[in-house]
Amino acid sequence: MPKVRTRIAPSPTGYLHIGNARTALFNFLFARHQGGTFVLRLEDTDKERSKKEYADDIFEQFKWLGLAADETYIQSEHVERHRELLHTLVSEDKAYISSEPAKDDPIKTVEVVRLRNPGRSITFHDLIRGDITFDTTELKDFVIARSIDEPLYHFAVVADDGEADITHVIRGEDHISNTPRQILIQEALDLPRPIYAHLPLIMAPDKTKLSKRKHQTSVKSFRELGFLPEAMTNFMALLGWNPGTPQELFSMQELIDSFSLENVQKSSAIFDIVKLRWFNREYLNRMGEDDFQTEAASRLAHAGIQESAYAERLLPILRERIEVWSDIDAMFAKGGELFFASETPRPDPAKIPWKGESSDAARKHLEACRAMLEQTPDAFQSAEALKALLWPYADENGRGSVLWPLRYALTGADKSPDPFTVAYILGREETLTRIGTALARTPIKAQ
RNA sequence: GGCCCUAUCGUCUAGUGGUUAGGACAGCAGGUUUUCAAUCUGUUAACCCGGGUUCGAUCCCCGGUAGGGUCACCA
Numbered sequence: 225m226p227k228v229r230t231r232i233a234p235s236p237t238g239y240l241h242i243g244n245a246r247t248a249l250f251n252f253l254f255a256r257h258q259g260g261t262f263v264l265r266l267e268d269t270d271k272e273r274s275k276k277e278y279a280d281d282i283f284e285q286f287k288w289l290g291l292a293a294d295e296t297y298i299q300s301e302h303v304e305r306h307r308e309l310l311h312t313l314v315s316e317d318k319a320y321i322s323s324e325p326a327k328d329d330p331i332k333t334v335e336v337v338r339l340r341n342p343g344r345s346i347t348f349h350d351l352i353r354g355d356i357t358f359d360t361t362e363l364k365d366f367v368i369a370r371s372i373d374e375p376l377y378h379f380a381v382v383a384d385d386g387e388a389d390i391t392h393v394i395r396g397e398d399h400i401s402n403t404p405r406q407i408l409i410q411e412a413l414d415l416p417r418p419i420y421a422h423l424p425l426i427m428a429p430d431k432t433k434l435s436k437r438k439h440q441t442s443v444k445s446f447r448e449l450g451f452l453p454e455a456m457t458n459f460m461a462l463l464g465w466n467p468g469t470p471q472e473l474f475s476m477q478e479l480i481d482s483f484s485l486e487n488v489q490k491s492s493a494i495f496d497i498v499k500l501r502w503f504n505r506e507y508l509n510r511m512g513e514d515d516f517q518t519e520a521a522s523r524l525a526h527a528g529i530q531e532s533a534y535a536e537r538l539l540p541i542l543r544e545r546i547e548v549w550s551d552i553d554a555m556f557a558k559g560g561e562l563f564f565a566s567e568t569p570r571p572d573p574a575k576i577p578w579k580g581e582s583s584d585a586a587r588k589h590l591e592a593c594r595a596m597l598e599q600t601p602d603a604f605q606s607a608e609a610l611k612a613l614l615w616p617y618a619d620e621n622g623r624g625s626v627l628w629p630l631r632y633a634l635t636g637a638d639k640s641p642d643p644f645t646v647a648y649i650l651g652r653e654e655t656l657t658r659i660g661t662a663l664a665r666t667p668i669k670a671q
Numbered sequence: 672g673g674c675c676c677u678a679u680c681g682u683c684u685a686g687u688g689g690u691u692a693g694g695a696c697a698g699c700a701g702g703u704u705u706u707c708a709a710u711c712u713g714u715u716a717a718c719c720c721g722g723g724u725u726c727g728a729u730c731c732c733c734g735g736u737a738g739g740g741u742c743a744c745c746a
Contacts, residue, residue, distance in 0.1 A: 235746050263746075267746065327744050336744055353676070362742085364676075370744045377746050401675055401741040424677080424739095431738065459683095462695095466684060470694050489684080491677050492739065499683065542711050561707055602708045618705080625706040639707035 228260025229391045232293075233381065235267040236279035242495065243426050244287060246460040250423060251394045252291045253461070253483040263388055264293035268300045269380055285443040289453050290476055297388065299380060306375040309383050309413060310337060318412040319368060337369035339412060342467075346404040351392075351421035351485045358404040366405060382406050386415035392402060394421045394485070395522035397492070398662035421485050424464045425492040434495060446500075450523070450549020452511075463493045473506055505547040511521060516543060523549050526555045527566075534565050537649045541641055561639045565649060569636025569658070574663045578628040583666050586629040590666070592617060593630050594659045597652070604655075607648040614644070633662030 230312070232248040234240065247263075255262040264286065268274040286293065312320040319339045326332040332350070343361035349443045350356055368379040375383070385393065400422050410417060435441070446456060458474050467482045473480070508516070520542050524535045545561070546552060555562040563569075577586040596613055597603065602614040618626040631643035634655060640646060647655045 233746090237746070270745065273745075334744070350676095356675070358675070367744055374744090376744070381746090396740090397676065398740055422676085427739080429682085433739080462683065464683090468685080470685080472695060474681095493684090494682060496682050496696075502696055541708090545707090622704045622705090629705090631705060635706090637706085638728090641707075642705075 226389075226391055228255055228258040228259065229263060229389055230255040230394055231263040231265055231269050231385065231388065231390050233265045233299075233384075234282050234283060235270065235273075235530075236275060237270065237273040238278055238436065239444045240282045240285040241434075241436075241441050242446070243441070244441060244461070245285065245291075245443050245456075246426060246463060247394065247396055247423060248286060249289070249457055249460050250465070250483075250485075250488070251392075253390065253479055254394060255294075256480040256484060257483045257530040260391070261294045262291075263295045263297065263390065265384060265388070267377070267380070268298060269303070269375070269377075279440075281444060285447070286597060288447060289443065289457055290565050291457075293387070297384065299384060301377075301388070302384065303373075305387065306380060306383055306524050307373055310372055310375060310379070313337075313339070313368075313412055314372070320365075321372060322365075333633055335371055336367045338365040339368045339409060341365050341408060348403055348417070348420055350400075350405060351419060352424075352488050353400075353422060353490060356400065356403070358401070360404050360408060363405055363408070368409060378402065378406050379409055380618050382409040382415065385418060386410070386413060390418050392421065393418045394423065397422045397425050415572065421488070424489050426463055427492050427494050428488065429494055429496065431494065439495075448550075450551075451500065451504050452507045455507045458507075459500045459503045463495065464489045473503075481582050501547040508543075508546065508548075512668055519549065522554070523552045527552050529556065529565060533651065536650055538562065538565060541645060541649075559637075561637065561641065563637055564635035564640055564646060569634070572638040576629050576632055576666055578622070578625045578664060581625055585625060587663060587666050589621060589626040590629050590633060590659055590663055592621075593626065594656060594663075597647070597656060599635060601652055604648060604652045607642075607644040611642075611644040629662075630659075634658050 232244065232251050234244045234248075252262045254260075265283065266278065266279055310319070314321060314337065317340065319337050321339050323333055323335050326334045341360060341363055343363075345357060345359050347355055347357040359520040362460050366378060369375045403420060405423075407417060426434055428434050432438075440446070443456070447453075454475070457476060457479070458472075461474065461479050462472065462482075465483070465488050467486055469482075471478075471482075511519075517539050520539050521535060524538060524542075529535050529538065542552065545555065554560050556566045557563065573583070576590075577583055593614055596617065597610075600613055603609045614626070614630075627643055631640060631646060634640075634643060634646045634650065641649075650658065
């Protein structure tokens with residue numbers, strides 16, 4: 225049994241796509257599990273559409289995801305080899321040069337290379353789907369090179385896979401119908417047939433193909449939203465594969481250990497970002513305190529929280545409230561539960577009293593709280609201390625009656641953390657100011 | 672349209688010729704709670720349809736239906 229060699233062959237015509245990333249992951253996992261080699265080949269022969277920016281992105285995102293290639297090939301560096309192979313095929317009469325009108329300009333004549341198609345029925349074995357049979361006669365003598373110097377995709381793929389001794393071609397299901405024609409080229413080239421495994425496709429929630437236009441598809445964009453690479457790979461691994469056990473959370477090493485192509489699903493899977501978010505939260509929770517704080521601090525700065533003292537006190541509560549880093553932006557935006565930290569609230573006087581209670585009651589409680597807070601500056605050392613200070617009073621006078629007005633006065637929002645936490649974050653000065661403001665806005669009942 | 676692939680809760684999936692068809696995410700309800708979040712508990716929800724084969728089919732076979740893929744001088 226030769227050593228396993230798998231490959232991922234993206235073309236730099238766009239940012240790394242989530243589907244490509246998943247295919248790469250499966251190739252990577254399979255190779256690693258088998259102790260084989262994972263090859264990355266950049267298919268950059270389309271000079272019109274290939275861009276360095278995209279090539280850089282592909283390398284960058286694979287690195288981020290932890291999908292290190294053992295060998296890297298740049299297809300354009302092998303054009304010489306392709307040319308030789310093409311000449312050989314023509315000299316052996318397995319292919320021929322055909323003068324015909326150009327597709328784009330019928331007046332012009334081009335000399336394309338066509339394969340002599342024996343027109344047989346081709347059956348190949350797919351590790352995931354079993355035997356698949358195609359009749360290749362309808363393919364006719366298909367074009368394998370735009371000219372003797374410009375090989376087309378199918379030819380280049382076959383030549384390169386042969387050159388790199390690829391043993392397992394693991395790719396998306398969309399290539400099933402490309403396989404027979406590639407086998408035809410392979411046979412003309414006298415190359416061994418690799419083992420094929422066609423993975424189910426990843427679909428959008430509306431069950432349509434993941435498209436760049438309609439959906440978020442680049443790995444880069446998920447990264448920018450603040451998803452963690454571990455969450456991405458864990459989630460993608462479970463899209464179309466299952467470990468055969470109820471386990472859902474996997475480190476990369478655990479994925480490598482338990483991965484097998486036998487447990488790959490035949491039907492396509494929908495990319496459910498809600499579940500991705502759940503995975504991300506799991507990994508966020510597992511993050512070390514220091515790492516979390518460092519990252520959170522920079523995200524806070526990005527969200528525009530200027531007051532650094534706030535920022536420091538906000539960090540701990542972020543931990544239980546976010547699933548992905550970008551949630552921070554929404555929390556500090558208007559309507560978010562931490563909006564009170566980005567802007568001074570303007571509480572609606574009508575909403576200050578606890579449900580069914582009067583403004584007078586609210587005033588009374590707010591004043592009582594203010595008095596306690598003024599007298600006990602030390603309580604602002606922690607949310608717990610603030611709670612210890614105010615709780616007995618709240619408990620005695622009705623928690624809702626006391627705590628709702630307090631919380632609302634401090635935040636002016638329907639949702640927020642509890643008033644002790646809020647007061648702690650704001651600090652003594654700001655807390656008293658906000659209570660004062662709310663009090664000033666609370667109408668006093670006419671005598 | 673031709674050819675090819677596929678079909679278990681809303682989603683990711685486990686599973687078996689006889690099961691209360693299991694788990695996870697989401698949902699819902701409740702506990703906790705001043706609101707929100709978190710958390711705990713409980714819970715709704717699926718074998719695409721029609722024929723066979725069989726004592727018995729979600730499972731095996733055939734047909735249909737639906738979804739997807741592919742039919743380039745793109746990759």
